[in-house]
Each structure stands twice: as structure tokens, then as C-alpha cells.
Amino acid sequence: MNAKTKKRMIVVTGVIVMVLILILAIVGGSTAAKTISLADAASGQYVDQRVQVTGNVVENSYTTTGNVLTFSIYDPDSEDGSTLSVSYDGAAASTFGNDVTAICTGKIGDDGVLYASEMVTKCPSKYESGTEALTVDRMMGYGSDITGTTVRVTGKIQAGSQNAAGQGDRFVLEDADTGATVSVLFDGAVSEETLADGASVVLTGNLTEDGKFSATNVALAE
Missing domain, CATH: 2.40.50.140 (Nucleic acid-binding proteins)
Known part of the structure; x- marks a missing residue:
């Protein structure tokens, strides 16, 4: 292999590496979710951004239509009574229920609803x-x-x-x-x-x- 061919391969390899880095950066940026409080989520400043919000399920607030679960969550550590509507397109875990802690990840729509693509539920063992x-x-x-x-x-x-x-x-x-x-x-x-x-x-x-x-x-x- 002559010097000219080696130089060309180095340049091509470098371009491929740069493209891969760019792709990873774009993918990583689009899937990463910013953890925010329920109050911030309800403020309207995070519309169309991918966020993660944690709250407790408001009693008897949930309904299921097809495979879409809709419910409201509240912050048990806040006294302002704010709630956030959530729409989750997926099967809820058997642990889902009144006052269970729901960690919801998705995008907030113009209507103020958090459209979650991921949801994890947890509550203390008794x-x-x-x-x-x-x-x-x-x-x-x-x-x-x-x-x-x-x-x-x-x-x-x-x-x-x-x-x-x-x-x-x-x-x-x-x-x-x-x-x-x-x-x-x-x-x-x-x-x-x-x-x-x-x-x-x-x-x-x-x-x-x-x-x-x-x-x-x-x-x-x-």
C-alpha cells in the first residue's frame, strides 16, 4: 500500500468516525429526558420537550380507552394542590393504582398533558x-x-x-x-x-x- 492510499484511508476513516459521533450525539440528545418537578411541568415552559416527572396518582382519576391509560398525578410534598394530566400509551403494571408513585417520561403537549412513552410505578412494601x-x-x-x-x-x-x-x-x-x-x-x-x-x-x-x-x-x- 503506497503513501497516497494510506492517506486516503485515514481521511475516510476520520470522516466515518465523525459521522458516527454526530449520529450518537443526535440520538442521545433526542432520547434524554430532563427531570423536572410537577410544578415546572404544569407551568407550560417545557412544551414539546422530553421530560421525566414524578408524582402520586390522584385517587380514581384513571381511565383506560383501548391501550391508552389517562390519569392525573400530584406532588405529595407540595401543598398547592397542583395536578398534571398524563396519557400513557402502554400497559400499566399491576402495581398501578390510587396514590401509587408514578415516574412518567415523555413530552408535554400544547394542551398541558404529559404524553408518556415510559412509566415506572413504585410504592413502599407493607x-x-x-x-x-x-x-x-x-x-x-x-x-x-x-x-x-x-x-x-x-x-x-x-x-x-x-x-x-x-x-x-x-x-x-x-x-x-x-x-x-x-x-x-x-x-x-x-x-x-x-x-x-x-x-x-x-x-x-x-x-x-x-x-x-x-x-x-x-x-x-x-
């Missing part, structure tokens, strides 16, 4: 003793005699039965000994650990007339 709680089999055995009465029941999460809040029954509770089951209604926040397949949990709530358990609290069994 534990509760299962002492004196009824088993599923024992509770169901009482039938109508226990309907509407606040009780505590313990069992395990049936594998594959979990749904996000607002998308039907939240999960199925199974008796670890007999295999008896009951469908559970619950719209509150709950951790991924609590809703894991086979997790032992303690529920507080009441048996409804249609034979489902309406829970007011879901906790991991100690």
Missing part, C-alpha cells in the same frame, strides 16, 4: 401479621353470614392472576392448604413484591354479595 386472620377456605365457608363484615383474610397470590387497578379483579387469593380461591377487588397502591406470584399476603376488607373480596388494605404477611 407487612402485616397474619395472626387471627381467616384462611380463604374458612371465610368462604361462612357464606352470606359474613357478607359485608370487615374481616382479615390470609392466603397467597395465585400465579398469573394479577391485573392493574381499574382493569377488572386485581388478583385471585388462594388458600395455601386447600386451594380454595376468591377474586379480590382493590384499587389502592401496592408494591411489586406484594403482588408477586405466590406471595403470602394479609387482606383487610369484606366479602361482597357476589362472592368477591373487596379489600381496603393489602400487605405482605410477616
Whole structure:
């Protein structure tokens, strides 16, 4: 290889490297999200910019149309009562629910809505003793005699039965000994650990007339 050919290859290689650097810079710049507060997101100064906003889901603010989940979030550390509307085009995790912390990433539209392409939910794990709680089999055995009465029941999460809040029954509770089951209604926040397949949990709530358990609290069994 003569000197002229070597020089030409060096120049071509240099151009390729520069183009790759430019492409990476453009791609990186377009996907990076700026973390801002909910108040900043609601101010209108970040329209059409890719941002990440964290807030808690406003109680019963969520609806699902097709595959689009819409809801509102608020800042639990702020007293001004500001909320931000979010539209998420994707499947919500089973941990989604009232007052759960939602980390939303996307672009804010001219209408002030955060159109999220990514969403992560989280909430603190809670534990509760299962002492004196009824088993599923024992509770169901009482039938109508226990309907509407606040009780505590313990069992395990049936594998594959979990749904996000607002998308039907939240999960199925199974008796670890007999295999008896009951469908559970619950719209509150709950951790991924609590809703894991086979997790032992303690529920507080009441048996409804249609034979489902309406829970007011879901906790991991100690």
C-alpha cells in the first residue's frame, strides 16, 4: 500500500468516525429526558420537550380507552394542590393504582398533558401479621353470614392472576392448604413484591354479595 492510499484511508476513516459521533450525539440528545418537578411541568415552559416527572396518582382519576391509560398525578410534598394530566400509551403494571408513585417520561403537549412513552410505578412494601386472620377456605365457608363484615383474610397470590387497578379483579387469593380461591377487588397502591406470584399476603376488607373480596388494605404477611 503506497503513501497516497494510506492517506486516503485515514481521511475516510476520520470522516466515518465523525459521522458516527454526530449520529450518537443526535440520538442521545433526542432520547434524554430532563427531570423536572410537577410544578415546572404544569407551568407550560417545557412544551414539546422530553421530560421525566414524578408524582402520586390522584385517587380514581384513571381511565383506560383501548391501550391508552389517562390519569392525573400530584406532588405529595407540595401543598398547592397542583395536578398534571398524563396519557400513557402502554400497559400499566399491576402495581398501578390510587396514590401509587408514578415516574412518567415523555413530552408535554400544547394542551398541558404529559404524553408518556415510559412509566415506572413504585410504592413502599407493607407487612402485616397474619395472626387471627381467616384462611380463604374458612371465610368462604361462612357464606352470606359474613357478607359485608370487615374481616382479615390470609392466603397467597395465585400465579398469573394479577391485573392493574381499574382493569377488572386485581388478583385471585388462594388458600395455601386447600386451594380454595376468591377474586379480590382493590384499587389502592401496592408494591411489586406484594403482588408477586405466590406471595403470602394479609387482606383487610369484606366479602361482597357476589362472592368477591373487596379489600381496603393489602400487605405482605410477616
